[in-house]
Amino acid sequence: MKTDIVQIDNFGNGFAEALAQTKKAAQFRDLGPHESARLELIADEMLNLARSITGELQASFWIESDALHFALNMTTKTVMDKEKRRLLIDSTTSRKNAAANSFISRLRDAFEEAMLSDTSTQLYELPADIQADLAGRDFQSPEWDHYEQSVLFRLADDVSIGIRGGMVSMTVTKNF
Numbered sequence: 001m002k003t004d005i006v007q008i009d010n011f012g013n014g015f016a017e018a019l020a021q022t023k024k025a026a027q028f029r030d031l032g033p034h035e036s037a038r039l040e041l042i043a044d045e046m047l048n049l050a051r052s053i054t055g056e057l058q059a060s061f062w063i064e065s066d067a068l069h070f071a072l073n074m075t076t077k078t079v080m081d082k083e084k085r086r087l088l089i090d091s092t093t094s095r096k097n098a099a100a101n102s103f104i105s106r107l108r109d110a111f112e113e114a115m116l117s118d119t120s121t122q123l124y125e126l127p128a129d130i131q132a133d134l135a136g137r138d139f140q141s142p143e144w145d146h147y148e149q150s151v152l153f154r155l156a157d158d159v160s161i162g163i164r165g166g167m168v169s170m171t172v173t174k175n176f
Contacts, residue, residue, distance in 0.1 A: 001028060003063045008047060008074075010057045010097050019043060025063045025070065034175045043072055046172050049148035050076055053087045068176040073170045085113065085163060089150050092161045099162030099169070112165065126165045 003021040008014035022043040026036035039156045044064075051057045059076035078084065089097060100109035152159050152172060 001025070001065050005060050005062045008057060008059045008061055010051065012021050014061070015047065018047060021061075022063060022072075025065055029065055029068060029070075029176075031068075031176060038095075038155055039070060039072075039174065039176075042152065042172055042174060045148045045151045045155075046072055046074060046170065049091060049152060050074060050168070052148055052172060053084060054092065055084075070174045070176070072172045072174075073169070074171075075167065078168055080163070080166050080168075088161050088163060088168060091152070091159060091160045093153070097163050098160040098171075099164045109163075112163075 001077045003025050006014050008018055019040055022040050023036065026039050031039065033132075043061075047059070047061065050059060055078075057076060058076050061072075061074045064071045064073065089095060092098070097109050100106045101137055156172045156174050158171075158173045160171050
């Protein structure tokens with residue numbers, strides 16, 4: 001069984017529909033309330049993980065299931081840099097790019113990785129009077145707390161991410 005493909009964006013459009021499709025898939029396979037809630041949580045955290053890492057989200061989401069085996073799929077396009085790629089690969093169970101599974105695809109993956117740009121930060125010098133007003137305060141950019149990643153690792157059986165160019169495909173599997 002394959003659910004409808006739901007288009008999701010950064011403005012929250014499609015999130016409720018994606019969770020509704022998840023609930024329908026659970027009902028179709030006669031999952032109990034505990035398993036159904038778990039599947040919905042996996043879907044929610046999967047979509048939030050992608051948004052947290054990529055920063056933008058124009059994604060397609062669907063679920064494929066066979067008996068009690070569920071594969072939650074999402075594809076999105078992003079502007080890739082080295083840091084984003086590292087975060088995505090670190091979010092997988094195998095710590096490998098799923099799209100690099102043959103010699104040619106591994107070679108392509110190595111070239112793509114070498115061509116990625118580093119994330120750049122710009123440092124600005126503040127005037128002395130403003131620095132004095134800010135003395136003793138800690139201003140750091142908010143970093144991703146890896147919450148979604150830890151939830152997925154605990155609940156899902158496998159998390160795989162394939163990166164080819166700027167296209168990211170993510171598959172999270174769960175057997176009940």
